[in-house]
Amino acid sequence: MRQPDIEIYLKDADHHAITGWLSQALGPCSEWRQKGQTYKCDVDSAAGVIPLTWLPKAVGKWHSLYLDSPHTPWPDDLACARAAFAALGVEVRCAPGSWQEDESDETADRWIRVSADGEEEIVWRTS
Template identity: 85%
Template sequence: MRQPDIEIYLKDADHNAIASWLSAVLGPCSEWRQQGQTYKCDIDSAAGVIPLTWLPKAVGKWSSLYLESDSTPWADDLACARAAFAALGVEIRCAPGGWSEEESEETADRWIRVSADGEEEITWHTS
């Protein structure tokens, strides 16, 4: 089932490399707008406009990449994480499936790690 949006976390990621990768895969990005610590742009893709949010160091060394659309090439966070790792070569973390506020904290700490070591489910306490 396709997720309504995509969010992945990238370790020590280079903002310019991510912008280049997304532009090549999805289409050109508008000028970045800084709002506090957050950066936003709109990607003009063949499927329509995709709002993108980049939050550097959202969790320690981990930056958040949030694509607010179900019109990406990826059906879920894990598919995007795999593509990001293949393109960028940095460790990626994502939720194992859709997530909602109603889930327990125990479930919220379950993550998938995508790295040179492969994929594995981990416990990651982000708060």
């Protein structure tokens, strides 16, 4: 089932490399607009406008990339994480499925790690 949005976390990712990858995967990005620590842009894809949010160092060295649209080439966070790792060669983490606000802390701490070592489920305490 296609997720309504996608969020992945990239370790030590270069902002320019992210923009290049997204432009190739989705279409050209508008200029990034900075608002506080957050950056936003829009991609005008064949499926419509996809709003993007980049939050550097959202969790330690981990940067958050949020795609606020169900109209991406990836059906879920894991597919996007795999594509990001393949394109950028940096470790990527994502939730194993759609996250719900009322989930237990134990469930919320379950993540998928995509790296040169392969894929594995890990416990990542982000708070």
